[in-house]
Amino acid sequence: MAKIAFILLCHKDPEAIIDQAQRLTATGDCMAIHFDARARPEHFEQIRKALEGNPNVTFARKRLKCGWGEWSLVQATLHAVEAAVEAFPRATHFYMLSGDCMAIKSSEYVHEYLDSNDVDFIESFDYFESDWIKTGWKQERLIYRHWFNERTQRRRFYAMFEIQKRLGLTRKIPADIQVQIGSQWWCLRRQTIEAVLAFTRQRPDVMRFFRTSWIPDETFFQTVVRHLVPETQIRSRTLTFLMFTDYGMPLTFYNDHYDLLLNQDYLFARKISPEATELKERLGRLYATKGVEFRISAEGPSLFRFMTERGRTGRRFGTRFWETESTLGRDRELLILVCKKWHVAKRLLNSIRRETEVPAIAYLFNEEGTELPDLGGIQATIGKRTRHRRALMRMLFDYYDTNRLAICLDPGALDLMLDFFGDRSTTRMLEIQCDFSDEYLIGHAMRIGLAGERTKRETLERLLPTIRQDIVHEGDRIRDAGFENHHRIRERDPVESFVEPLMAFLSAPRETAERIARTEHLFDD
Incomplete structure (x- = not known):
């Protein structure tokens, strides 16, 4: 039977992290946690103390300060994966999660699903041929070197880009790899994870390339897995349900989305609102329940588009969230x-x-x-x-x-x-x-x-x-x-x-x- 090692990257809300770790490991699975080094030290200490007696929880040996769009997110993931591989030799699958994710199926269903599908689940579309990137930079993410964070060091980021562009300082993509792109929320089998870790040691040229690419968490694992694993053993999809608003922001799920989430052909969902306490409680109880039958209709994206096009506000599934959401967030x-x-x-x-x-x-x-x-x-x-x-x-x-x-x-x-x-x-x-x-x-x-x-x-x-x-x-x-x-x-x-x-x-x-x-x-x- 499948045994999952959850790879959890998080940076806030220690109580939710503790609850998530205890809930997911209570049914026999395990977890490796990387808690952002930028976060408050007392929050990490709170998590560590609460979980130190749990043999199914380990922590990345090195904590990094992570930034959106940086290599640090990929390196933090690799640190957590290495810790999980070493600590949990019986783990058969490695599932990438964030602190905002929650299971939308029972543990029983999740394990049966993975047992029935002996493949790797990771979105991986051809970087240049697909339309995964809708707007903005495409080849610029790869052919120029990016040393600074676009959000926290905006002027330096764009100054270095303009200098390279003006001087023609482009670089070539490693010849034997075909760059792929997709969601960073993947579920990979143990043999694939071990092959990826071996690849990181054997190919310093590829590692140097991705370290200075922009937003590598959308390309690194996607490219390396497709490079190492036969296409017949890859499902180019994520098992984590997420949608984006027409403003390009991840859609947040609230208490009245419970039935919608259960009907989707996914195992987890992101992002669950910190204020959706009733939804969290119901999903938490569901995970430990046995014998539940799920009616998969997968209507979430089409229903969301239907409601958005009609501009509904303040009602169920409405997306004009400035009309319905009245708080910045309790944890902010x-x-x-x-x-x-x-x-x-x-x-x-x-x-x-x-x-x-x-x-x-x-x-x-x-x-x-x-x-x-x-x-x-x-x-x-x-x-x-x-x-x-x-x-x-x-x-x-x-x-x-x-x-x-x-x-x-x-x-x-x-x-x-x-x-x-x-x-x-x-x-x-x-x-x-x-x-x-x-x-x-x-x-x-x-x-x-x-x-x-x-x-x-x-x-x-x-x-x-x-x-x-x-x-x-x-x-x-x-x-x-x-x-x-x-x-x-x-x-x-x-x-x-x-x-x-x-x-x-x-x-x-x-x-x-x-x-x-x-x-x-x-x-x-």
Whole structure:
């Protein structure tokens, strides 16, 4: 009978990881876990302590800091696979999962299915001939070298690409491999996994190639498995049910999707909402149940398209999730920098991004030109961003694949602050109080249209007390709102006093906060 070694890559929600490991190993299977080294150390320690007495759970010997689109995701998977191969010699199948996945069939059904299908399940379509990549780069992912993360080091990423393109520094694909592409959620037999690991040791040229390709988790295993295994022993499909919205984001499943999920011709599903507690409980009970018959109709994708084309909102299977989903996510943290001098907040934000690697976006609700990823048009204008603020933030959390995100807001955006602090997510604010010279306030009056180049000096001087009072009033409104997790630093205070507020705001160690507090020229105009 099949014995599955689940390969779990995760970076958040330790309680859910523990539950998932205990549930999947309770029926005799095993699991190897790679927990992202970027995540909180106390979360990994919580997982390790909870599972250290479980003989069917092991951990990758080396934890990596993983980033979307990077080789680190593939290397982390290989570390977990190596740990599983060594720890579980009786495992017959290796199944790739994320922390957002859950079984949508019983354990009995899953094992019978694998026993009846002696093949490898992995999407692997010809990279150049197929239309798996709908838009964006194709050959550029492979023929140029990519050393930086596109989401966290965007400028470096595209600068290196332009330099290589301008100088014609392309490279050849290893001659004997045919690059394939597909979903990273696979299920492979033991002999295939062992062949893949042997290949990684025997072909350093191929390993060097994929290490600097872009989004290699969609190509590495897909290519190597097709290179090593006869086509007759491969099913080019995934056993994990996932769909994408028309905004290119993974569709999230909620409590009322239970019947839909059970009817699909898949063994697991991704992504299950962290808030879908009833769905998780029902699927958890189902996994241990015996004798369940499943009526496979596989209507999920066609039903989803049908509902999407008719624009249903707020009802079952509706996809306009900014209308139906009212929270950023209970396990997420939104860090808000509030400052009237935007250049000051941007300098501090850059330091935070550099020292903590938390994705950070400047005044996205205040500046039209703020650099944002393409999210299907919802990011196009300030009006759209503001109307669909929570949807936009959820999409940014998903885009950066993170549970922590930092943004800047103007002190006048109290309505946005009230909305975000009213969410079930954790929201923290760092207010930066600056000193304002008369010359700065005159420049501010011109920037916001209260004055022009020809406005008389005496008129400007009459405006100054009102402008200064408006800024004070904005600060008073923020304090009167009584926000929790509201921290403050002031320009007139010594730099040493910034450390404690920064530690609390970022949940960061003192050394990190001290480096951020020493940001050069922070308050220079």
